[in-house]
Amino acid sequence: MSKALVFQTDFGLVDGAVCAMYGVASTVDPTLRIFDLTHDIPQYNIWEASYRLRQSIDYWPEGTVFVSVVDPGVGSTRRSIIARTRRNQYIITPDNGTLTHIKKIAGIESVRVFDEKANKLPSAGESYTFFGRDIYAYTGARLASGIIDFDHFGEPVPVESVVELPIIPSYRKEDKVVGMIDVLDVRFGNLWTNIDHGLFHQLGVCHGNRFEVSIRNDTRYIYENTMAFARSFAAVAIGEPLIYVNSLQNIGVAINQGSFAKAYSIGTGTNWHISFRKVQGHS
Template sequence: MKPILVFQTDFTRKECAVSAMYGVVKSVDRSLEIFDSTHEIPKFDVWSASYRLLQPISFWPEGTVFVSVVDPGVGTSRRACAARTANGYYIFTPDNGTLTHVKKYLGIREVREIDPKRNRLRGKHNEKVAVFEGRDVFAYCAAKFAAGLLSFEEIGPAYSTDDIVTLPIMESRVWDLHAEGISE
């Protein structure tokens, strides 16, 4: 049985970006199942994306492939990556802090930089669009992986999990009549 794909973005449903990503997945393999976590992450809010990615992950079957695209650095030199968690999930996302909560609370066993020369959608008139890595890199590469057309090792070179970009996490604390922490 092929893995399930679960998407989260900050794209909303007002435009066709989510539909375009699903079209890419179905063009790779029509039998792949796609589900939504959310497309209502606040625009470019990487911390919220990290927290929202952690919340549902352990309720999905082991081997589920998550695609998280909240990317204020799109088109820059930031890495595109695929991570394998300690408990057997896969995440395709920009390496921009989105993996913070998963790394801290679940653990990441391995991370690979997506090689755009080998794992980027081409030939769908997407060359005329300045940059849509959610569609052309993350959805495409995740679909190839879920379809069994690409091994984890073929995604690109491995790099140290210590080099994953993380954001600060303030642990909540309560004392007397005070509470301190980040409310989400």
């Protein structure tokens, strides 16, 4: 039986690019089960592509093949790779940092580099700008359908050689925890931090406790206020901010039925820092 094939890109769905990837995969094997992780990654945003893989991959079965194409360096000397995770899943992607969160959190067992020219859709001709269709979807479909085998495809390279984007770890400093805003829960405008719930609980946390929350963009403070730590959004009034544990077991910040990111013009990435300190008297 064919393995599941999951696509992620920054192509959007306003034209035929993603449909063409589906067509290539279906031509390789009409029985393939093809799914979309997302095609709304912001253009060229490798960091978000890496995070969305991390957000989703643990909920897919062993053997699933992921194709992630956010590739501002298409046609350059950057490598094309297949990585096998510790849970025996596969990710086909340009080696440009897309595997950063998988490598750090989920774990990568082995990596193979493959020749783009030798593994290009035969009908692509002289085009070298649509690798998502001509190389990654084509290779992903062949891997998912069993036409090629990971252990006998391409050349093995050290896992350590895979390109990583910089990550600033979260930490505890005396009576507060500090981290960065990794990504947004885009549709709702919630902030997802890299602060693990275990680190947060080192502050002696109970639901209902109030915390001083500080957000800065490099050295410029954007937000400083207090809010409650809640089990869910409904625990506070509509329009009120809250701290909560998100679906990845990290600390999130939200406005109940509102967009925190939009309300305060909050962004994401390594220059967006956030800290939490429990208000005195809330033990």
